[in-house]
Amino acid sequence: MxxxxxxxxxxxxxxxxxxxxxxxxxxxxxxxxxxxxxxxxxxxxxxxxxxxxxxxxxxxxxxxxxxxxxxxxxxxxxxxxxxxxxxxxxxxxxxxxxxxxxxxxxxxVIKDDKLNAEKRIIKDQIDRDLTLLIEELPDDQKEVLVMRIYKDMSFKEISENTGVSINTALGRMRYALINLRKIVDRHNIVLTN
Amino acid sequence: MENIYSEEQRLTRTVKASQGTVQFLLSYSKSLQVVDCKNQKFEINLN
Structure with missing residues (x-):
């Protein structure tokens, strides 16, 4: 002890x-x-x-x-x-x-949501590359994709503006995305941030 | 009977002052001298 x-x-x-x-x-x-x-x-x-x-x-x-x-x-x-x-x-x-x-x-708790310089440059590059890829799409698909993604229009508005049914606009959007993926795969393009 | 799944928050945590702090205090104690002079106390720190 x-x-x-x-x-x-x-x-x-x-x-x-x-x-x-x-x-x-x-x-x-x-x-x-x-x-x-x-x-x-x-x-x-x-x-x-x-x-x-x-x-x-x-x-x-x-x-x-x-x-x-x-x-x-x-x-x-x-x-x-x-x-x-x-x-x-x-x-x-x-x-x-x-x-x-x-x-x-x-x-x-408090953080800066802005991207840092490096990520901003990468994002700009991806946006530029994507614009070029979209140019490769057939016109009808390109038109729908631009309206939906860049102009933020609803499929109802797209159908009214293009004179096609909503289902057709949806279909074109779907094919636009499928074709974009195909182009990306074909050219071994890496789009990441 | 229902189980109570909430965990009681531990408010106390056992901590210890570092060895460096203890050593400092021991050195401080050794260096400190109190001198009594005409009913007045003076602290002298000898480094």
Whole structure:
């Protein structure tokens, strides 16, 4: 069984100059204090900073001989940490900032939908190639495809404008797409973005 | 009886201050000296 030296004895030893006693105290409560701070601030880096500031205060107070709460080391350290957490939030309230943390990144919610320069160039190339391919189609199919895709007309409007039935317009559109795929296959053209 | 499939959100996560922070604190402690002079306490940091 491991022998655990009492906190109050470690504190006394530390005040008397035993630096090793501080190491034992820090390691003994590292997880509890860090987790307590993290549960409030929810940021690993901030939690680490507050942990550090907490123990700097502890060290200063002990070295100055101002510590009087013998036997209640952990609640005392927790109170220091708690006050520093409040200070942290007060400071942030005066100067609010929003930045990414381990759990949440603002850029996962807000993003730029615009294509980057490379993708834009690729898209332009594909559009240009496609225009040339459409020129290869028979006129009646080309007419329907242009009206549907580029002019965004409904098949009803296309039938009215071309003087053919809706079914014929649908059929021409279907053949236009089939023929486009055939041309793409025949020439081994790769249209991807 | 109906099953409850919702998962309770874990609010606490066990974290530990890094070894670097602990080492810094131990070094800081070693370098800090408090001198008592005419009822006034002065902190001296010897690097």
């Amino acid at each position: 491991e022998l655990q030296i009492d906190d109050s004895i470690l504190v006394k030893n530390y005040i008397a100059g035993d630096e090793k006693a501080l190491e034992v105290l820090i390691n003994r409560y590292n997880q509890r204090i860090s987790s307590f701070i993290y549960s409030k601030v929810l940021d690993r880096d901030v939690a680490e900073d507050i942990f550090q500031d907490t123990f700097i205060k502890v060290i200063k107070t002990l070295k100055r001989g101002s510590y009087s709460e013998e036997g209640k080391f952990l609640p005392w350290v927790m109170r220091i940490a708690h006050n520093l957490i409040i200070d942290h939030f007060r400071k942030n309230k005066r100067m609010p900032k929003f930045e990414g943390s381990d759990d949440f990144n603002i850029f996962s």
